Every structure is written in C-alpha cells, then in structure tokens.
Amino acid sequence: MESWRRSLPVFGAFAGPTTLWLLIFFLIPLGIIWTYSFGENVSLTEIETTWTTSNYARIFEPEIITLFWRTVKLAGIATVICLLIGYPVALVIATADQKWKPWLLLVIILPFWTNLLIRTYALLNILGARGRVNESLRWVWEQFDALFNTLGIDGAMLIGERFQPIGFLGTEMGVVIGLVYVHLPFAVLPIYSALERMDRSYLEASMDLGAGQFRTFFLILVPLTSAGLVTAAIITFIPALGSFLTPDLLGRGQVDMIANVIERQFKRANDWPFGSALSLFLLYITFIVLAIRAVIDMQAAKGRRA
Amino acid sequence: MINTPKNRAISRRTALRGIAGAGAVGLTFNMTKAFAASHTGTVNFYNWDTYIGETTLDDFTAATGIEVQYDLFADNDELFAKLKNGNPGYDLIVPTNDYVEQMVEAKMLTELDHSKIPNMANLDPDFLDPAFDPGRKYSLPYMWGSIGIGYRKSAVSKEPDSWADLYTSDEYAGRMAMLGNGQTVLQMALKLMGKSLNDWSDENVAAAEAMLIAQKSRITAFAPDNGQDLLLAGEVDLAMEWNGDILQVMDEDDDIGYVIPKEGGLLWEDTLCVPVGAPNPEGAHALINYLLDAEVGRDLAEFIYYGTPNAAAKALTSEEYRENPAIFPPAEAVALSETSVYPGQEIVQMIDAAWTRVKAAG
Numbered sequence: 001m002e003s004w005r006r007s008l009p010v011f012g013a014f015a016g017p018t019t020l021w022l023l024i025f026f027l028i029p030l031g032i033i034w035t036y037s038f039g040e041n042v043s044l045t046e047i048e049t050t051w052t053t054s055n056y057a058r059i060f061e062p063e064i065i066t067l068f069w070r071t072v073k074l075a076g077i078a079t080v081i082c083l084l085i086g087y088p089v090a091l092v093i094a095t096a097d098q099k100w101k102p103w104l105l106l107v108i109i110l111p112f113w114t115n116l117l118i119r120t121y122a123l124l125n126i127l128g129a130r131g132r133v134n135e136s137l138r139w140v141w142e143q144f145d146a147l148f149n150t151l152g153i154d155g156a157m158l159i160g161e162r163f164q165p166i167g168f169l170g171t172e173m174g175v176v177i178g179l180v181y182v183h184l185p186f187a188v189l190p191i192y193s194a195l196e197r198m199d200r201s202y203l204e205a206s207m208d209l210g211a212g213q214f215r216t217f218f219l220i221l222v223p224l225t226s227a228g229l230v231t232a233a234i235i236t237f238i239p240a241l242g243s244f245l246t247p248d249l250l251g252r253g254q255v256d257m258i259a260n261v262i263e264r265q266f267k268r269a270n271d272w273p274f275g276s277a278l279s280l281f282l283l284y285i286t287f288i289v290l291a292i293r294a295v296i297d298m299q300a301a302k303g304r305r306a
Numbered sequence: 307m308i309n310t311p312k313n314r315a316i317s318r319r320t321a322l323r324g325i326a327g328a329g330a331v332g333l334t335f336n337m338t339k340a341f342a343a344s345h346t347g348t349v350n351f352y353n354w355d356t357y358i359g360e361t362t363l364d365d366f367t368a369a370t371g372i373e374v375q376y377d378l379f380a381d382n383d384e385l386f387a388k389l390k391n392g393n394p395g396y397d398l399i400v401p402t403n404d405y406v407e408q409m410v411e412a413k414m415l416t417e418l419d420h421s422k423i424p425n426m427a428n429l430d431p432d433f434l435d436p437a438f439d440p441g442r443k444y445s446l447p448y449m450w451g452s453i454g455i456g457y458r459k460s461a462v463s464k465e466p467d468s469w470a471d472l473y474t475s476d477e478y479a480g481r482m483a484m485l486g487n488g489q490t491v492l493q494m495a496l497k498l499m500g501k502s503l504n505d506w507s508d509e510n511v512a513a514a515e516a517m518l519i520a521q522k523s524r525i526t527a528f529a530p531d532n533g534q535d536l537l538l539a540g541e542v543d544l545a546m547e548w549n550g551d552i553l554q555v556m557d558e559d560d561d562i563g564y565v566i567p568k569e570g571g572l573l574w575e576d577t578l579c580v581p582v583g584a585p586n587p588e589g590a591h592a593l594i595n596y597l598l599d600a601e602v603g604r605d606l607a608e609f610i611y612y613g614t615p616n617a618a619a620k621a622l623t624s625e626e627y628r629e630n631p632a633i634f635p636p637a638e639a640v641a642l643s644e645t646s647v648y649p650g651q652e653i654v655q656m657i658d659a660a661w662t663r664v665k666a667a668g
Binding site: 041043044045061062063064066067070128129130167169170248249252253254256260261264265266267268269270271274 | 381383384386387390391408411412414480486487488489522525526527528529530539540541651654655658659661662663665666
C-alpha cells in the first residue's frame, strides 16, 4: 500500500485545507478564549491577560457547582434514556430487510433537516399546558368525567375536580425530554453501525449452544457492540452538556444549565474572562469523558490479548 | 394612513429574541451590503425590530436623497457586544437609557451637534435634561415606556396593583411569569421593598435574592421575553412585562389589562445615538432630525404604539393613542416609577452572580 510519506504533495492537498480550517476557526479562537480565561476586565471593552486564576476559582462557588452538577445530571439522564431507546431502534434497523434499511435510516436522520430552533418550538407546542399532550389528556379526562356523571359516581375522588395539565415546561423532566429528542439520532447511528459490523454467527452459536434470547442479548450482543454503545454515549453526552437552547426554551428560565450562565457572561454581565473560564471548564469535563473512554478501550485491547 | 393595531403583529422587544438566544447567525443578514454601501449618501441605521414606520425610511430617502441601510438587533446586550471591539460601520443606533450611560463610559458614543437637529424644539421639555445624559449631549429620545404587570382580568380576584402579588403572594402560584432579565427582576423586588430600584447595596441585593428564591417555585416562567404570549395563551394570568408587549396582546384579547403597581415600576427610554467611528455622522444627524419631525413622529408613534417624547407629534395623534393609559400611564404611577441607572461594571457582575444563585436554587 502507498504510504502518505511518499506522496507528500497529494497528502498536503487533501490535509491542508482541513488543517487550515481547524487552525483559523478552531485552534486560534480557542487560544484566544484560553488567554481570556486568565484575564481581567480593565474597562468595559478591554480585557488584560494577567494570568490570574481568579476566574477559575469562581467556578467553585456553590451556585456554579450546583449548575454544573445539574448540567451533568440532566445530560447523563438524557444519555441513558437515549441508549435505552436507541439500542432497540438500531437493532430493528440492523435486522430489517435490506430494501427497508435506507428508508429507516432516513427516518432517523430526517429531523436534522429541520432547524433546531424550529424543532424546539414544535416541542413547546406539544408539551405546553395547552399543548397537544395535555389537550389529549384533557379529552380523556372529559370522557371519564362524563362517564362518571352518567353512572352517578362521584368521580372527583378518582380523577380530581378539574383537569390538571402535566407541567412539562419549566421542569427538569421537560428539559430531559428535549435533550433526548434532540440527541436520539446521535445515539442510534453508532449503535447501528456496530451491529452491522458484528459477525452474526456469534449469535447463532450462542443460540445453538442453548442460551436463550435474553442471555444471548446481554452476554453476547451487548458486549460485542460495546464500542458502539460507548461512542453513542459520548456523542450524546458531550453535546448535551453544552445545551443552551433546550434549557432556555423548554426550561423557561427555571432549569438553567451551565451554557445559559456562559451566555450571560458574554452579554448581560459583560464578563468575558469568567465566561471563557466556564467554557474551558466544560471542555475539561469533555476531556475527562474522552480519557475514560480511552482507558476502557485500552482495557478491552488488553482483554483481547489475554 | 393610520394602521390598525392588528397590523402590529409583534413588538420590537420580542421579535428576534428567540433567534438571538439561539446564538443563531443571520440577524445582521445584510451586513456585507452595509459595509459596501457606507459611502456618503447612505446612513447605516441599527435599530430594534418593528420599531419604525412602514414608509418612514423610504420617505426620508425621498425627502433628502440619503439612502438608509437598515439593520436589526434583538436586545441592548447584542448591540453592546457588537460595538465592543469597534464600530463595524453603523451611523445611528438606538440604545436604552442605562446603556447610553454604559456606552458613554466605554467612549462608544459621539457628541451630537444640536445645531443640526432643529426639530429638538418639538420634544417635550421633560425629556431634555435626563440624569443619564445631562443636557442631551449624546442621545435624543426616540420612544419611552414602562414595565408593569399584564394580567387576565377574568382570572384575578382584584387588579394586581402591587408587586407583592407577583413576588410574595401564593394566590397565583403556577400562573405567573417574570421577565428573564435578572437585573430588572431584582429591581422590581427592590421597589416592593420600598427601595430605589437603583439602590444596589449588599443588604438590598441579598433581600431581593432571598425573596426570589422563596418565590421561584410559584413562578411558571422567567420568560426570555414572551410573557405576553404566555398570557395570551392562558398559560399564565400575571406577567411582568414591557407595556408595549402587553399592548400588543391587549389588541387581540379584551380580557387582558396592564397596570403599574402602586409601588411604582420601571420607566425606560430608547434613544437615538451616533456611535464613535460612524462613517456618515452628517447623514445620521439628518435622519435624527427627520425622525423628530412632528408629522413623521406622529405616524411613527401611531404605528409602533409606544409613547412618544415628541410633544409636537403627540399633539397630532389620535385620541385613541394619546389617551391610552397603557401607553401614557397615570401621572401618579409615573411619579412613583424610576429609570434604571447604569450601576457600573462591578455591580452589574454582582447582580449577575445574585441572579445565577436564583437560577441555581432548586
């Protein structure tokens, strides 16, 4: 096989634009934010890099820790739910008839064709106190109410005096629903690809040797696709950590996550150094997650050798 | 032509907020055009959305031959952030009073040449020497308004004429919305405590913060700026809001009212300013003068439905506009209300920290 070392011009032609792009639009801005995070506001418009660590020290104030914890918790719950829903969905697609597969995959990625803002407003419309879900529940409630009335039973004990809509918006549950909705496709695709790559004969062997469906699933299928599961978890968890729009709209200002605090630092509070420190802290959490993954991979590799 | 209120689909403080919140690009979609066209004969006007008459700018071009390049921002923070690292080419901007102070401190505004704005004579004398800009060196008033409580008349036991109905009472638990701006929300708590809304002493901030943390679970939403929509949709019955936003839904629903509580509310004024580095300050002055004309001012005020500080224009407006108590609140309410003073960067950050603690509370 041709080594890239022997055809540097070709390699450069392919890698150059990407490298330049990364440098100009990612690494340099990140470097600027990194220097800001060690800076101080010297006037309304100027930041001086004094290498102070006070911006990082402020992260350990209780309210910021609380918000970071809430962020990790909500992103974590959303990730687990995404995996629980995503795995069966991926399994259905992977085992579907060849002619259906492209269509099923299309259905999964279809939401990406619509802007996130519009999808989130759609969720507002569905989850609101007068939204589709609650209006449907209200209809069911009215049917029961009418039924009890005709039967002459006092239904108030069972179903309440009047219909109480479920308050999704402005609660952690509403934000988690939003996060799951947004990130589910990210979870399905890596699991699907792991299932596709897997050698099906292991499953047949397991069943032939007497393991039931249940044991085959948990002892053979899940371990064999664990790499896909870990990728799915990471690719769901990391963007969920940085969610801004979902808590902003579905949380109604009641369930702020850390990105909402970061936004305020760059606008209302006009405190770019603190905002930069918060952004980078989020990045460090991401690195930790990736490091955990690397450790898992290494152990898996060791396990195979052993 | 006087538009019917129905035409005012959405008010300027609301329109782009959701998109801006998303950090989406494209708000200043025609910026490249703005840069390209910044030669003499064009004014780059940076304004709130739906905050100009239907034909105002075309009429100005017809009258003076000066083209207007029109761009929109969603809130003062966006305006400030956009100019923070240097003026990208705007000639005329519309900051709110406390941001005028902040921008003057940041040396972002140029002094106006009053001799080029003879229509200043049309302004109500009450607006000519405000505390935030003594002598009107940097800013001229465009529109003004208040923050109070919008409410659903059929759902309240009595007119919610005290901030206590929103800040301490549990009568409307789960049916109340507050603004999403921490500074404003804390300021109304200060009013309820009988303090000045500009008195940011540590004790005051701590007390206001404690009040909000205690009330938080009863609040449906800290609305990024759609309290009026929640009110209209019936999701809340009380909403702390800008008067213009409530006026907009009052048109659609007779059951909605607006009141400035008896402790007083907040008065704000949006102003016309020329930022430092404006490529065409001459044109900006000409446009300011045009906007302060009596007839232009009348058409403008009747279209966007905010309070005009232009006495000559107001005299020409319809009674329906002039006598509307939600636009021009009763004199007692105005007397009890205050304008927000820019408290300085340190206090702004202290307020934000208090607001973050409110947000973090469970």
